[in-house]
Amino acid sequence: SAEFWVRHVREAVRFLDGIRWLESRGVTAYLEIGPGGVLSALGQDCQTATGPRAAAFLPALRTGRPETRSLTAAVAGAHVRGLSPDWATRFAGAAARRAELPTYAFQRDLYWPRDPFTDLSEPADGRELGLTDAKFWEVVDSEDLAALAATLGVDGDEPLSGVLPALSAWHRRHRDRDTVGGWRYRVTWKPLTDTEPGPLAGHWLLAIPAGHADDPWAVAAARTLAARGATVNTVTVDAAADDRTALALRITETLAGAPETAAPAGVLSLLALDERPHPEDPALPAGLAATLALVQALGDADVAAPLWAATRGAVSTGRSDRLAGLAQAPLWGLGRTVALELPDRWGGLVDLPPTPDERAAGRLADVLGGLGTEDHLAVRSTGVFVRRLTRAPQEQPPAGEWTTSGTALVTGGTGALGRHVARWLARTGAEHLLLVSRRGPDADGAPEL
Ligand SMILES: NC(=O)c1ccc[n+]([C@@H]2O[C@H](COP(=O)([O-])OP(=O)(O)OC[C@H]3O[C@@H](n4cnc5c(N)ncnc54)[C@H](OP(=O)(O)O)[C@@H]3O)[C@@H](O)[C@H]2O)c1
Structure with missing residues (x-):
């Protein structure tokens, strides 16, 4: 009525009193029908109850948010507080049905789909x-x-x-x-069978370390790619001299002169074969540094093609499979990180046998063409192997208590886990603790620790 609005404008609103009065009458939910959530925010501040006893304030519309979503959120908010709307009315005419929610703690049904490639399901x-x-x-x-x-x-x-x-x-x-x-889990390698490789075509970039042009795998990779119908451009990378910028420029130039104007279909890196220590940091294999630069440079040069990084003898697929290229093994760590951070332009990791006979070279081409969704592979004389995580239950109890002596180094030693590890080491008899982090003694709680 007109009188209401006149009073509304001329007299005190007494919003606080209003909410308190409603609270005293046991009101536990408020639905704000208006253009925004201002009153809901105010109302929350006005009530005296806190925690689980506090009333719910549910704005039906929110400024700047889609109406359907806001209204649905308000209805859902009411529902979870036991104020269920008539769902049949809400979904009348729609193809809606009730879905079972994931079970919790006491009923151990697996809700999520099983990943067919990683058998981490419950024990048999x-x-x-x-x-x-x-x-x-x-x-x-x-x-x-x-x-x-x-x-x-x-x-x-x-x-x-x-x-x-x-x-x-x-x-x-x-x-x-x-x-x-x-x-407990362990890595195992399983032979890959019954997987047909995809076709290999288009233009490929082949990255080889400087001084490795004659490496049997550098020769074989180029030949096999060509034999399968791909055109190949080789980029030579000198880990000591080529930085990210230089490399990006080289890639752009190489591609400009490529026989096909289309974007490259793939990149194969053999850079890990350069096992020499990096001149600036001898602990770092040159091939690893070069691969990182290559990943970055490909991004800078806008090459969206998947990058496959090859190593030779950097993983062992079984007891009789000797690790010959241990200095290349860190690439498997870098590769997994790149896969997580840049999944759209990562192909995978492939480990090669010492020498590229025709069969092995053909298997590398199979890998590059795509073997299902496999992205951790090892080519061996007996076939192609894929990496799997499997459960490694502890069949035997530990032989004895673990003890230590001398100085124990804990990297990240001032962090949440590091502190526990440090205290545990002190309890188990470590004579000195060296806790390493960026802030060192300035980390929170470090002096007490
Ligand atoms: N907390 C968990 O429940 C849990 C569970 C599973 C796995 N993890 C993993 O375990 C690790 C430690 O976890 P957290 O919870 O203890 O983490 P946190 O509390 O953040 O501790 C990280 C520690 O590492 C140091 N640190 C970070 N960056 C560093 C760098 N660039 N160089 C040297 N030191 C560096 C930090 O100190 P400064 O910042 O001073 O350098 C700090 O001491 C992480 O990798 C985490 O993902 C944790």
């Missing part, structure tokens, strides 16, 4: 009971009192009241060990 049924329980019941089954008493660490004549705490402590200890054992 045989392990479900846990090694601990199985061993315990084995002892019980044998009805061997002495063995049971020894297992629990109690006297054989102990009454049940004495056995129970021992039993419980034993169970807790072993359950913890089983749990931690379940977090």
Whole structure:
């Protein structure tokens, strides 16, 4: 009414009193029907209740946000507070259905789709009971009192009241060990079968380290790419002389003179083969530094093609597969980081055997053409192997307590985990602790630590 608005303009609004009065009447939810959330924000400040007892303020519209989303958020906000709207009305005529929510803690159903390439699923049924329980019941089954008493660490004549705490402590200890054992994984290599390679075509860039033009793999890679119908341009990289900028320029120039004007289809880097120490930092293999520069330069030169980084003998696919190129192994760490940070222009990592016979070279071409979604591969004389993470349960308890002496170096030693590690090392007998970080003694809590 006109009178209402006149009063509204001329008299005090008493918003605070209004909210407090509503609160005293047990109102726990407010829906703001208006052009924004101003009153909801004000209302929150006016109520006295806090924490879970505080009322919900739900603006139906928010300035600058899509109306549908704001209204849906308000309705959802009401729903989770037990004020369910009539959902049938909301979705009338729409193809909506109820979905089961993921189960929680007590019902261990896997909700997310299984990744077919990484078998980290729960242990198979045989392990479900846990090694601990199985061993315990084995002892019980044998009805061997002495063995049971020894297992629990109690006297054989102990009454049940004495056995129970021992039993419980034993169970807790072993359950913890089983749990931690379940977090252990190892890398294994599996032969890849039944995967047809994709076609190799278009223009490829081949990056080889300076002084390695005659390397059998440099020769074989260029020849195999060409044999499969790709055109190839080689870029030679000198880790000591070529920085990111120089390299980007070289790539741009090389591509300008390429036979096809289309963007390159792929890049193969053999830069890791340069195992020499980097002249500026001898701890760093030159090939690793050159690969990093190449990754950056390709980005600078706007080359969106996937980069494959090859190593030779940098991984071992099995006991008889010798690690010959240990200095190239760090590339597998760098490669995984690049894969995470620049997934759209990363091809993968491929490890090569010592010599490129025709079959091995052909397998490299298969890898570059694409073998499914595999991006961690090793070419060997017996076939192509792919990297897998598998569970590595701890079958045996540790042989003894871990002890240390002398100085223990903890990198990131002032961080959240570093502190725990440092204290634990001190408890286990480390004579000196060297805690390393950027801020050093200036890190929060470092003096106390
Ligand atoms: N906390 C967890 O629950 C958890 C779980 C799984 C894995 N992690 C991993 O474990 C590692 C440590 O975790 P956190 O929680 O202890 O992390 P944090 O509290 O951030 O500690 C990081 C430590 O590393 C130091 N640091 C960081 N950058 C450095 C650099 N460039 N050079 C030298 N020192 C550097 C930091 O000190 P300054 O800043 O002074 O350099 C600090 O001491 C991280 O890689 C984390 O991802 C943590």
